Amino acid sequence: MEYRILGNTALKLSTITYGAFAIGGNMWGGNEKKDSIDAIHASLDNGVTSIDTAPFYGFGLSEEMIGEALKGKDRSKVQLLTKFGLVWDGSNKGKGEFFFEAENEGKTIPVFKFTSKENIIKELEESLKRLKTDYIDLLQLHWPDATTPISETMEALELLIRQGKIRAGGVSNYTLDQMHEAQKTIALASDQVSYSMLNREIEKDLIPYAIENNIGIIAYSPMERGLLTGKYFKEGKLKNSDHRNGYFSQFDLEKVKTFLEKITPVAESKNASLSQLVLRWTTLQKGITIVLAGARNAEQALANAQAMSFDLSHEELAFINSALSEI
Template sequence: MEYRKLGKTDLELSAITYGAFAIGGNMWGGNEKRDSIDSVKASIDNGVTTLDTAPFYGFGLSEEMIGAAIQGYDRTKIQLLTKFGLVWDGSNQGKGEFFFDAEEAGKTIPVYKYSSKTSVIHEVENSLKRLRTDYIDLLQIHWPDSTTPISETMEALDLLLQQGKIRAAGVSNYSVDQVSEARKNLNIASNQVGYSMLNRGIEQDLVPYAKENDLGIIVYSPMERGLLTGKYFNTGKLKESDHRNGYFQQFDLAKVKTFLDTISPIATNKGVTLSQLVLRWTSLQPAITVVLAGARNAEQAIANAQAIDITLTVEELSFIDLALAKI
């Protein structure tokens, strides 16, 4: 495994980081709890020391499973990354900016973006309990909240840093302008954003900014929620409750399939899967600190960890880029 320094912090994160969105269950058609916990343990056992979660993932379930899975491991050798700012419980519901209606167990649950100082501190206390820890390595705002001044949210993060409840502060889904505004108040370590072979918008603005300002970039959805594994084109069937039924429609699926067919010989020749090839390509892109990869079971987790061992030549990277240009 490769370990990379996050921004100007002393955090060393695993280049492949465990992304815990799917194990929360909501929006993904569900998952077996035992398989989820096993996937976390398998990740740690194979060098993936960094785990990224959020209260919203499963409405607390993902954090709870991460907390259960790390019991018995040396906490100082594991980096817990979580978030705040998406609220749904009774105390905060209706405050902030309405985001969307989530479905859970047949019920509609309104979710709001809300990051007031009081709310942030309240959320962190709950996260610490669910994660069974007394500190969080990196705390990130999940989505920008238009109803709360960025300075107020940063004030909450600064207080948590002083209290030792978090080791570093970051943002997620922030524009470059929002990152700049946040950094006027607090030297945030990172920005977590969506990035993949099919979604390279950050290369135009965030990547140059990160290079110039020593900002870490944590990327999610490198596999475009499974589309770039190629499995969708083989089976094409997802559970009715799976949000990807709609998500995949934003892409030209015929061109995506042609692209995957074009680069698959590289994976075959190296004895790896398309998923592993895509993860490794993503980890090698400029200014990318770590890549989040989800896993529903131990087998997938081990495969994700092994992706970092793939060697890609300059010629192979150029071939992939040429193929990408045709999508």
């Protein structure tokens, strides 16, 4: 495993970071608690020291399971990354920006983006309780909220850093303009954004800005929610409640399938899976600090960690990029 410093902070994170969205269950067709906790343990046992989660993942369930999984572990050797700003329980009292309706246990739940100072402080305390810790290593805004001034949100992060409740403050899903505005109040640690072989838009302006300003980039959905594993083309069936049924429709699936077939020999030459090859490629892209990889069981977690066990030559990277250009 490699470890990288996040932006302008003192945080040293594992290049492959455990992404805990799927173990929350909601939007992923459910989950198995034992398998989820085993996945976290397997990650820690194989060099993955950083875990990224959010209150919204499973409506608190993901954070709770992480807290349970870390019981008895040395907290100083684990970096906890969580978020704030998605509210679903009505505590926003009609404020904020409506986002979407989520399904949970057969119920439809309205979710709002709400990043007021008061709400951030409230959410942090709830996360600390669920995670069974007294500080968060990186607290991130989950999605921009058009109803709250960016300066107010950033001031809340500054306050929490001064209080010692968080070690660093970052954002997720921020555009370049929003980053510029946030930087007027706080030196951001990072921006967590969607990035994959099939989604490289941030290379145009966000990554150059992040490099110039020493801001970390945390890449999420590097596997495009499982599409780049290749399994979808062999199995093809997802549970009806799985959001990926609609998500995958944005891609030219035939071209994606052809691309994966082209790069499979590279993976085989490394004794690696397609998933591991895709993860390793992502970690080697300019400006990418760490890469999130989800796992629902110990086997998947081990495979993710082992993606850092091999390297890719300039020639191999050029071959992959050439094949990508044909999608």
